[in-house]
Amino acid sequence: MSATTFGRGATPATARAAAWTPRQPGRRRRQNLAALGLIWPWLIGFGIFFVYPLVSTVWFSFTHYDQINPPTWVGLRNWRYVFGLHAFWQSLGNTAWLVVVMVSLRVVSGLGLGLLVVRVKRGAGLLRTVFYLPYLAPPVAATIAFAFLLNPGTGPVNTLLSKVGIQGPDWFNDPAWAKPALTLLAVWGVGDLMVIFVASLLDVPAEQYEAAELDGAGPLQRFRYITIPHLRPVLTFAAITGVIATLQYYTQAVVVAQVASGRADQPGAPFDAGYPNGSTLTLPQLVYSMGFQHFETGSACVISVVLFVIAMAFTSVLLRRGAGFIAAED
């Protein structure tokens, strides 16, 4: 029954898990039809914009397809090609770097700013607004702004650094500094996490802190044994969504590579993905350059499948860990 009402929306396993033994078949059917009346447009969209392209992506990954002649089956050739590609492993390495450094710095600074906003007595509202605003800056605009701020020759940051006697690095033009510079940009936009942490921090019952203080617990102990356990679900959520966002990391890297390499100044110049030296290359950029610039459809789809597998692995962790925050009400 579940399979018929849900169509191809559900995989057999999840549908079976969600099915129940209908005690009143008539009522159950009426409810299913009523729900179907509300969700059918979404089901159609799900089929056209999710199931169909996903199946096609997997199929294309085993074919040679130049987007003009019909695709021909080539077996594992694209897979072997992609897995032997230096740029592929470099992208994975860059993503791993961003996950370890950028995501953890974002979580730590979001928590730090949240603690600050919660404890400050005067101007907490204003402070929250100020910390949140950069998150809203459109990524393209924020990235161009940082390309200017961190511009090695005349940028304000290096100008200020030289005033205190420090020779600033080349930031987006130095392979060793490009990712740290992107991390600065990401930490500037940490407002989303800060707001989530503030809400969660305000939820900690004050009595627990008072009781701990009476028992002689210092501020560090209170943080370690009350605050952190209370925040654990939110920390997990922030970490996993951070990893998934990093897998998709695209706009900032593309824009900064164009502006810093000077390609944006020469319309029509070939795009230097991952400038400088592939240090900002990520898998989504490889999908774009293979699929839309070199028309290697099959290889682009191999990378898409890899992205899909990694993203789904982390999403399934989120679904299992986040059972509380997604639990149904009845």
Place this chain on the structure above:
Amino acid sequence: MADLTESLALTARPRTTGAVKSDQWRRRIGVLEWVGLHAVGLGLAIVFVLPFVFLLLTSVMSSDQALTTDLWPRTWHWENYAQVFRTEGFVTWWKNSLMYAGLGTALTIVSSTPVAYALAKMRFTGRNAALMLVISMMMLPPQVVIVPMYLLWAKQFHLTGTLWPIIIPLAFGDAYSIFLLRQFLLTIPREYIDAAKVDGCGEWRTLLSVVVPMIKPALVAVALFQFFYCWNDYFGPQIYASENPAAWTLSYGLQSFKGAHHVNWNLTMAATLLVMAPVIVIFLLAQRAFIRGVTLTGVKG
């Protein structure tokens, strides 16, 4: 007697002065903590605002001065902003961004609310599976399906070179908006819905006349998120509209702006601020709805 008071005073006095001392001490630590916290807060606030300040200052410099290490404009050139608007394409990109964001948001709200309602308040076979799928779609990198999607829009519908390939799918529900609305709908007591049913309302009537008025704040928050998502979108316009500059949005056109004025940081910064401005103004006007929405994504439930 005197001895007794004396000895009492003697024993009592050190205790009271000690208490006073530790009291003062505690107060002093409290003051220090207060000053320290607020100093850190103020310092960090300045660091977070400084990038905007530098953008603004550079945007009103003369073209020559913008290429120097100067931080403060020698002469103020507000006419830079007028020049940005006169740049070819800029006004068109504004219109396209407004169209994409406005229409996209309206379609998202209309198509996502019924699905969120069904997921939160109706019992049906496969509901949990549907919810899992919504969350999976929310987490899916758009690049996973982009190649077949592009081919579909290019070869079957012949709509590449326009923004329709990124607007039309929003008419079929947006996973993120569905999830957010569903989280909010969970907080609405069932009794209201049951009461409407007893009064003879069908699902659609219940949704439109009972539920929608109750979730207005969430609808505002979701609408804002979607508007900003569309306004900021770079990947979508790049894939589908890059071949046709007349269909570009501000977010996509902005980097080519850097190309058109290649050494003019002042004009580029003015354009950058003009792209940021609508988002920041809308946020300041609707801050409360916004923060509530962000909070909903992560913690409540």
